[in-house]
Amino acid sequence: MLINNETIIKDPNPIIREKSEPVSLPLSAEDEKLLRDLFQYVKDSTDEEKAKEFDLRPAVGISAIQVGVKKQLTAVIVDDRDKNDAPEHYEFMLVNPKIVSSSVQKAYLSSGEGCLSVVQDHEGYVVRSARVTVKAFDLLQNKNITIRARGYLAIVLQHELDHFKGTLFYDYIDPKHPNKEVPGALVI
Ligand code: CO
Numbered sequence: 704m705l706i707n708n709e710t711i712i713k714d715p716n717p718i719i720r721e722k723s724e725p726v727s728l729p730l731s732a733e734d735e736k737l738l739r740d741l742f743q744y745v746k747d748s749t750d751e752e753k754a755k756e757f758d759l760r761p762a763v764g765i766s767a768i769q770v771g772v773k774k775q776l777t778a779v780i781v782d783d784r785d786k787n788d789a790p791e792h793y794e795f796m797l798v799n800p801k802i803v804s805s806s807v808q809k810a811y812l813s814s815g816e817g818c819l820s821v822v823q824d825h826e827g828y829v830v831r832s833a834r835v836t837v838k839a840f841d842l843l844q845n846k847n848i849t850i851r852a853r854g855y856l857a858i859v860l861q862h863e864l865d866h867f868k869g870t871l872f873y874d875y876i877d878p879k880h881p882n883k884e885v886p887g888a889l890v891i
Pocket residue numbers: 817818819820862863866
């Protein structure tokens with residue numbers, strides 16, 4: 704599938720609000736191809752030359768609904784730092800990911816969030832859980848995995864999994880107080 708800035712479904716196209724269904728395992732050839740294409744999009748999107756040549760908006764994740772397919776498939780590539788400030792690189796091709804636990808502590812990005820499917824600017828804090836545990840089948844490792852994510856990775860995973868419910872990041876922004884600080888929250 705050709706995935707670029709033109710083919711990605713954009714809000715307010717109602718498809719972006721539809722729910723995605725779990726996918727049967729082992730993956731069909733079609734589902735596997737789609738997940739690999741999503742992953743390739745994220746990978747290429749941060750390569751300046753490829754992004755320019757193929758009209759890719761830089762992204763850390765993309766879910767199948769964003770190309771109009773209602774399946775619980777998402778690709779994520781995140782560079783972050785661990786607790787000791789050492790660089791960490793995360794790559795996932797997730798099938799049927801589920802959040803199995805979330806921290807009480809909240810977290811948000813000080814710059815707010817963006818989305819390939821949202822063209823309009825929506826300023827404000829998107830308050831999420833600071834840590835989540837996600838269970839999924841990962842095509843990259845070809846096995847069931849448990850991800851214990853914190854900070855930025857946790858936020859990206861929550862953003863992508865929200866796409867399965869038709870939820871967009873700005874749904875969480877408090878319209879009256881978009882930049883209200885949250886006591887005890889991790890600010891990233
Ligand atoms: Co998004």
